[in-house]
Amino acid sequence: MQIELLSTRYDLRISKRYQITTDKEMQNYLKKYIKQAELLIASIEKRNVTLLGIVHCIIDHQKDYFLDHRPLKGFTLKEAAQALGIHESTVSRTIANKYVSFEERLIPLKFFFPAKLSSSDSAHEAKERIKELITSENKQQPYSDQDLADLLLEEGIRCSRRTVAKYRDALGIPSTSKRKQYR
Structure with a gap:
């Protein structure tokens, strides 16, 4: 290089x-x-x-x-x-x-210089994973920000509920109540 x-x-x-x-x-x-x-x-x-x-x-x-x-x-x-x-x-x-x-x-x-989370993961990685989780969620019971934070933690990405909400907003993804679809 x-x-x-x-x-x-x-x-x-x-x-x-x-x-x-x-x-x-x-x-x-x-x-x-x-x-x-x-x-x-x-x-x-x-x-x-x-x-x-x-x-x-x-x-x-x-x-x-x-x-x-x-x-x-x-x-x-x-x-x-x-x-x-x-x-x-x-x-x-x-x-x-x-x-x-x-x-x-x-x-x-x-x-x-992407924002750094408390673990060594970047904010970019967390945002991508949040987008993937929301895309594959059950539309009748969408994940709350806390659910998303818990799922990320299970994958080793430590991210608070407030941070998840901030990233979700930055991605232009609506809140749980606005994503919920009724039959």
Whole structure:
């Protein structure tokens, strides 16, 4: 798998012609702005190194997704930050409005940080399982949110009733009373 930052193709440099002058006043004037430009370039390079580190961390953690198209694992910004030795807010700011091109799709980096449940399952997995359970339920006696939470727990996915309700709402699935069908 090849990882490449597209922005590195457009390297910033300070033109040498600005540094060649014999006028002392102009040299002092330029020295200040050249130093600021050097700091800006160094900051951008550091940001790129941080971004590449985060992407490597994502790929290591979500290897099954990239290689076998399996569901994403629960992964938090905090876990990525700890792995890289940086602050969680740095990870958050770095991935904001950044995308990965994978299999001819642009995927936001935030996608690879699904909400993590109390177990190691991701919220995405729980939502998919809730959808499957509701699809196969008895329409005359649909599962309550608590029933769904209990069924998920039997499968090893620990999820509270309130979380099930939140995921059900996010999926656009109505409540038990609205799903119930009468003969």
